[in-house]
Amino acid sequence: MSEANTSSEVAVKSEKMRNTILTVLSFVFIIGGGIWILSLFFDFHRYETTNNAQVESYINSITARATGHVSVINFDSHQFIHKGDTLVVLEDEEYKIKVRQAEADLAVAEGNLHSLEQSVITAISNEAASKDKLSGDMADLEKAQKDYERFRNMYADSAVTRNQYDQVVSKLQSTKAYLNAGEKELMASRSVTKQSHTNLEASNATVARKKADLENALLQLSYTYIIAQADGYVGERTISVGELINANQVIATMVLNQKLWVNANFKETQIEKIKLGQEATIVIDALDGKEFKGKVVGFSPATGAKFSMVEPDNSTGNFVKITQRIPVKIDFEASGKELAEVKPGMNVTVEINK
Structure with a gap:
């Protein structure tokens, strides 16, 4: 009987201890939750935040200029490619033939020019001779x-014969004719x-x-060498040796190794509190929440919906008021080496100090 009472007392004490621990843990969780909610409240009060943001960069299309x-x-x-690197070489025999044709046409034209220059010299000489002859005739x-x-x-005074007079008259008439x-x-x-x-x-x-035709032929020949115009990383290679490519065909895309920035889409109700030059914290999801410092450098002149290919039309009467987003451009303050792991398109979270 005594052992039963002892066992019962131990069970009661154990139950009380468990309840006490649960009660303490409940209070701890409630207090922690309250502190977390308060911290969120104060953070929201101090920051304007959005996770609708991505890393951006300039992306160029590498385009063929010849077929x-x-x-x-x-x-x-x-x-990674450098500016000036030769990326693709096209077969150029057709373009070389056009260059030789243009060179031959230029040689013929220059020969005709030299011939006409001699003709001008001859014509000027003939004109000068005609002028001198005319002076002699005068x-x-x-x-x-x-x-x-x-x-x-003299003929009127009978000092010369009629024949002599007629010869002088004939000479005058022939001289006039000459x-x-x-x-x-x-003339x-x-x-x-x-x-x-x-x-x-x-x-x-x-x-x-x-000459212009020759220069154009040489220019077209130079287009058979597709040259990188800037430093950067190419994307997918979509062509192969022997493939026929046409002028203006995109053969690859390239992410320029120049500058990265963040395009953060804030709600229109947040924009009032964001100003140029404000400091920003950029948290990159893919890098385990690594933080970078940035600065607000620009605002979109319109909402994102205005730049979409199909703009929403509320004129049908089915109107639902939707909060619009306005893109804000934020530059990284970090150097290029520090941003080596950051890639365009990565999702980020942006906090801007009010």
């Missing part, structure tokens, strides 16, 4: 006119010279155009 079959590929997926006419005046007076012909010859020479100059200008223009 051709792929001859050489010098990069692979996810590889001098002959002046002499013939004086002879005619003298012989006319002078008239010389004037027409000079023709001037016309030929003018036409030669016009042809020369046209030939110069042709040579300039053929």
Whole structure:
């Protein structure tokens, strides 16, 4: 009987102890929960927070500028490339033929130009000769006119015979005819010279155009080498050797190794308390909550919905008021080395000090 009483007392004490412990733990959990709720309240009061945010970077498309079959590929997926690296080489025999054709056309045009330059020199010389000849004919006419005046007076005084007088008259008339012909010859020479100059200008223009054609052919040939325009990491390689690619075809995308920032989508009701230059804390989910410091540098001029391809239309009458998001740009304050693990597209949580 005594043993039964003792066992009963032990059980009662054990029950009381368990209840006491549960009561203490309950109070601890309630107090801890209250403290946590209060901390959240004070944090919300001190910070504007959003987890609708991602790391952003400039992403370029590497595009072919010529059509051709792929001859050489010098990069692979996810590889780091430097500015000036040759990424792809296209078969270029067709473009080399076009360059040789353009060189031949230029040589022909330059030959025609040299020929026309000689024609201009000849035309100018002929014009000068015609002018000199005309000057001589004018001098002959002046002499013939004086002879005619003298012989006319002498014939009136019967100092010369009729035959002599007729010869002087004939000489005057022939000299006038020569002078008239010389004037027409000079006009023709001037016309030929003018036409030669016009042809020369046209030939110069042709040579300039053929030079431009050659430069364009050389430029097209250079496009058979696809060169990296900046440092960065390429994404997936989608082409293979022997494949035909067309001009303006994207052969790869590249994440530029220049700058990272965060695009944080805050509710429109939060924007009033966010200002340019405010400090921000960036927590990156993929890096086990690693924190980085940042600074607010810009606001979107419109909500994200306004930039969507299909903007919501509430004019049908089925209106539901939805809080809009406004993108806020936040720059990292860390250096490039510190951001080596950060990749564009990672989800982050942003806290901005009010």
